Amino acid sequence: MEYAFAILFSAWLVALATWDLRSRRLPNALTLGGAAVAVALSAAAGGAGGALASLEGGAACAALLLVPFFLKAAGAGDVKFLFAVGCFFGIARAVETLFFVSVCGLALALVFPVFVPKEKRREIPFGIAIAAGAWIELAFPLLF
Numbered sequence: 001m002e003y004a005f006a007i008l009f010s011a012w013l014v015a016l017a018t019w020d021l022r023s024r025r026l027p028n029a030l031t032l033g034g035a036a037v038a039v040a041l042s043a044a045a046g047g048a049g050g051a052l053a054s055l056e057g058g059a060a061c062a063a064l065l066l067v068p069f070f071l072k073a074a075g076a077g078d079v080k081f082l083f084a085v086g087c088f089f090g091i092a093r094a095v096e097t098l099f100f101v102s103v104c105g106l107a108l109a110l111v112f113p114v115f116v117p118k119e120k121r122r123e124i125p126f127g128i129a130i131a132a133g134a135w136i137e138l139a140f141p142l143l144f
Contacts (some may be wrong), residue, residue, distance in 0.1 A: 034081075
């Protein structure tokens with residue numbers, strides 16, 4: 001069951017990263033739908049306390065992007081995607097998740113201008129960094 005979750009979660013991350021790369025948009029059906037699934041799974045595993053921990057993790061992660069969002073440096077889809085990722089990992093793993101997403105965001109900001117021609121550059125698709133950081137957070141317990 002754990003492997004099935006990892007495969008489905010990874011597919012969801014790839015779908016959102018690809019969508020963001022191609023259209024610079026993250027659809028609500030995937031971001032908010034993912035958050036709903038995360039809260040439902042947490043509630044099934046831990047009752048109301050599990051659902052609350054899931055929502056707290058989502059809020060903690062989304063808070064990272066609120067200032068950039070209000071400064072128009074991040075999109076609403078990015079905020080919702082990070083909220084959904086936080087819901088999957090919960091409040092107990094929110095700091096680790098934010099760390100990995102931030103490191104991946106920094107790497108993306110450094111690498112993106114090198115590989116994308118100037119005439120094709122628009123805003124950096126931060127959904128790629130969110131997906132990469134979330135995948136690292138998923139794999140991290142397996143590595144250590």
